[in-house]
Amino acid sequence: MAEPLLRVENLKTQFFTDAGTVRAVDGISFEVHEGEIVGLVGESGAGKSVASMSLLRLVESPGEIVGGEITYKGETIFGLEEGPDGDLREREDMLSNVEMRDRIRGNEIAVIFQDPMESLNPVFTVGGQLREFIELNRGLGKDEARQEAIQMLREVGIPDPAERYHEYPHQFSGGMRQRVLIAMALACEPNLIIADEPTTALDVTVEGQILELVDDLQEKYDTSFIWVTHDMGVVAEICDRVNVMYLGEIIEQAPVDELFHATKHPYTTALLNSMPRPDRTVEELEPIEGVMPEAITPPSGCRFHPRCPDAREVCKRVHPDNEVIEHAAGYPHRAACVKHDVFDVGYDESVPLEKEPQVTAGTPGGGEEQ
């Protein structure tokens, strides 16, 4: 297999707060290959957004990347090494802040943010903002950049782009603004776009249009995407491969079909059962019991065990890594659940855990076990 476009290895990002250290991203590893749409899925607070901002080295204080390695096209976005005094220090070949700003952000890796209402600056025209980013990241002159901006607005389906170029964000609807943000990302001609829940703030019909647009444009420009979302429906629609995150960790990683049809982690199963699916009829949807614990004091062993229907005594003790369970479609299918044989920690002999009473976000409904 060719060298991936982006490789993330054991990335750790922590927030140093008064209440303690929040391990928002706690050792995740994944790859993005050229032309792929890779999903990053999980509930709110799983660390998806922090993970995606870490890739641009734009984690805001008091957050900090504390470990791991991020490699993009063979260049080191983040990497640590042991110094002569035994302390960890940033590696020599790590890109400087100026290089990150001038060469990576925008030119190579662009982002589409979640909130189209807030992401555009209210006091500048839409076209002006688009033009600024194009000028900056593609080194075009003013007029060329303007032409390009108008062309890009047309491309993302904004009617009368030459007119609307001069309008302000408040004159655009939510869906139109999201199109503008997509135009921004594509106009900089990056190789990778991080889309951080770009359709969450939109209503379903607009979401559908946007997803279709992204699908078309992705095919046309062959840009890779990291698609951050909590919505399994969106994942099914556009992702090639998926990483499921829970409490700062990736707990399952698989090509999209495998994830949906040969699910290996109980959390993924629970996520899938909690949403309506066109390929399955159920009496009632099953919400996942309880709420996700704080990343400041994660549960021992498997972090999902307090909410897991399959949890056994061993789950409290053993913290599973994200291991390869099987291979499918040329990619490994990884899962971090000790019930799989590769772990061999005695799951089958272990006693099932008595469910401790806890605050639940809903009651377990009917539906059958998969």
Added chain:
Amino acid sequence: MGLLRYTIGRLIQAIPVLIGITVITFILANLAPGDPVRLMLQGQEVDQELIERVEQQYGLDRPIHERYATYMINLLQGDLGYSIHRDRPVTDLVIQRSGPTLMLVLSAYAFALATAIPLGILAATRRNEPTDHISRIVALIGVSTPSFWIGIMLILVFAIQLGVLPSSGLVYPWWGPDHYGYSGYPELIYQTIRHLLLPMIALGTLQMATLMRVERTQMIESLQGEYVKLARAYGVPERTILRKHAFQVAQLPIITIVGLNLSTALGGAVLIEYVFNINGLGRLLLEAIIGLDYQLIMGITVVIGTMFVVGVIITDISYAYVDPRVTYGDRD
């Protein structure tokens, strides 16, 4: 086109406000104790017939609404009445005294804005660092110290102790260098600034302190905006973000506050003119109040009220100009 329509709209809306100002001023002046004819006589004993004749001459015997109507008709013709004490038309006095006051208030604002904005931004970018704490203390002192006291202290230090700046009066550049016997325009400008410096600082400190805190808060908020994150993610240099992306959004409330604080500034000018012996509207008003010169009090009140209304309209228009979200009533 939209901006022009918006401006005209705001001007039309100002008409009832201005009428309100005249009504209230007129009623208050009429409610005030003291009979104008007796005041004119300054305690001399005269017979009732003479008093009635004078009242008739000035129309004081007519009902209040009739007198108000006459007042308004005169006002629309630019006649603010007649100061009996000074034996001059109020309009002349007010025009003569407006220049110094406007010069003082505008320069105080220029001083406040020129210092508050950079200091506010500095405090915002060095949040919770020593610079920020110092600016907070300076702002607190500025807000809580009365302007006349600052004025007196400035005179004490710079005029009396150090003797580097004049303690009273202003130089009005519109009178030309010959009037003052200066060598030419450079000296005229130099002297204008020298004279203006202390009263400007005395009047502008409160505004500066307020605006600095607002600027800091707004910049902090603006710097946390999603659009700033977006700009960062697209490799915009931090300096451009500060000066352009965050700055422009943060200025909107500043404009509003400048407009609203105009009333405090005009009020403050009364005291500062007194302290620095400046022949402005404020001092004229103070003298008119002490002398119970009702026509003059009313005239000045109406003029200061109008200045405030005009100031607010100007801020509204600049706000609409800077913030595209303020619709001008139409969208195209």
